[in-house]
Amino acid sequence: MTEKSVVESSSLHRSELHTSISDPVLDTMNFLNEITLRYPEAISFAPGRPYDGFFETDEVLAHLRRYLDHLADRGASPAQVRTAVYQYGPTAGQIREIIADSLRRDEGIDVPPESIVVTVGAQEAMLLVVRALIRDPRDVLLVSSPCYVGITGVARLLDVTLRAVPEPAEGFSPADLDAAIRAERAARRRPRAFYLVPDHANPSGSTLSAAARAELLELAARENVLILEDTPYRLVSPSEPLPTLKALDRRRSVVHLGSYSKTIFPGARVGFAVADQTVTGDDGRTGLLADELAKIKSMVTVNTSSLSQAVVAGALLAAGGRVSELNAKAAGHYGDAMRRVLDRLAERLPEARRAELGVRWNEPSGGFFLSLSVDFEADDAALVRSAEQFGVIWTPMRYFHPDGGGRRAIRLSVSYLSPEEIDEGITRLLAFVADQTGRHRAGRGRRR
Incomplete structure (x- = not known):
């Protein structure tokens, strides 16, 4: 048997493997990791991980x-x-x-x-x-x-x-x-x-x-x-x-x-x-x-x-x-980070501008995450454009909707960034949101 025939006989087709392997949900984390590695200078609101500064x-x-x-x-x-x-x-x-x-x-x-x-x-x-x-x-x-x-x-x-x-x-x-x-x-x-x-x-x-x-x-x-x-x-x-x-x-x-x-x-x-x-x-x-x-x-x-x-x-x-006492300092840090993100969003998107762009967000009292609703498809293609042209990474909320929802929303994680990165990241994010909203509305107008 030749070397070529051995290689061909051991080849597998994905259709022969368990169907879960082809499910998009199993690719979500790998895709986010890939984007992060591809654009190392981008500020990332994607990872739901603790802040490294507390580890000794x-x-x-x-x-x-x-x-x-x-x-x-x-x-x-x-x-x-x-x-x-x-x-x-x-x-x-x-x-x-x-x-x-x-x-x-x-x-x-x-x-x-x-x-x-x-x-x-x-x-x-x-x-x-x-x-x-x-x-x-x-x-x-x-x-x-x-x-x-x-x-x-x-x-x-x-x-x-x-x-x-x-x-x-x-x-x-x-x-x-x-x-x-x-x-x-x-x-x-x-x-x-x-x-x-x-x-x-x-x-x-x-x-x-x-x-x-x-x-x-x-x-x-x-x-x-x-x-x-x-x-x-x-x-x-x-x-x-x-x-x-x-x-x-x-x-x-x-x-x-x-x-x-x-x-x-x-x-x-x-x-x-x-x-x-x-x-x-x-x-x-x-x-x-x-x-x-x-x-x-x-x-x-x-x-x-x-x-x-x-x-x-x-x-x-x-x-x-x-554990609550062990994490008192960290909890304060994450609370400050959440407040900073919410404050920057409110400062840079006054109510009139918010309504004009069709942007809304919730205001969690703790944890690592908040949700931002937008007026465009927040899909993988939009994420790539955000990272490549605006230097900011986020997570599409549709990843978290097994019922197919969340197509016009993004998840922001506040836990892993410094105050300076949060400030710059929100600036970049809102520039992307404004630009992407305009592109989406212009395209919708051309289709009419």
Whole structure:
């Protein structure tokens, strides 16, 4: 057999691969990374990542040392301490007690450590929970739309039917979820869970009100639908947060998804799921949903890095379990960055000019993101032009709409830029918006 024939026989066609690979949602992050690399001088409002200025390399070693000392203080032998860092460790995680203590202190979430599974970021937690809950093609995962692309990607990878529940500009309404649940059941499908980010959501920046939280919990219990609560931005925001849905949960209707990527550091890739729901087997024996998630995890990532868990645990121990205190300075910085972006938008786009261009934006009280509505198609082509000709990068909101919406809106991230970059970035952004709006309207006029 010739070398050429060997190469040809090993060639694959994309149509032979899983359909999710051809789904545009799986290309979104790669496309943004490509644009960032192609235009390194552009100011980017795209990355939803923490500000680098708060990271000190030496702290990683201090956190690790703190955790090792903790183990020794609790009676672990040198061999046991070595194993805790170097070996795989238990699938469900080796720092569950420390996480449970932190959740009690910081969030008022009182659950046994056994109900926690430590994951490779919140992304793996989403995958584990969705895989466990969705049993057959009739089962449906409901999501607030716009939503984080990670949950959309999980649904695509697992061949899960996704139903978007549109979130209006004024914020998510439980009544809309109620209607969606009824519509799915009328179509002989089974709504299993509803995913949302109730605090400073990615991408919209919206926060669920106290009244809506109570109404949502009542709805979930009544309709036997689990809530998947994702909470990455609560403790990096300057205002006093409302209680988590899990802290208010009295009927085990909420699976709480957490991450230390924004609060400690993203390179650790440590997250967790709180899954205290009871699962009963055919033999009548009961366990926790967390046990089932651990079974799935054992075949996905085996365990979360023991070294990463050790560093995160050390940080939690050093802060007395209070992530909110650990992040007080960072939360203030992100709050200032959000205020600066909103102030610059208001200064440079007075109401009359705003109305003339058809531009609107929301005003989140915290988190990393806000949404800007425009009067043109905010697609990939517009993004490339913005980066190339105006030196500013943003994220198309359509990436976050599994229902096909968001075509005339952009997401701005405030977390990663200095004050000077924000000022210059807003100047560039508004120059692009004005120019692109004019081009769009001129083209529309020619077509008439």
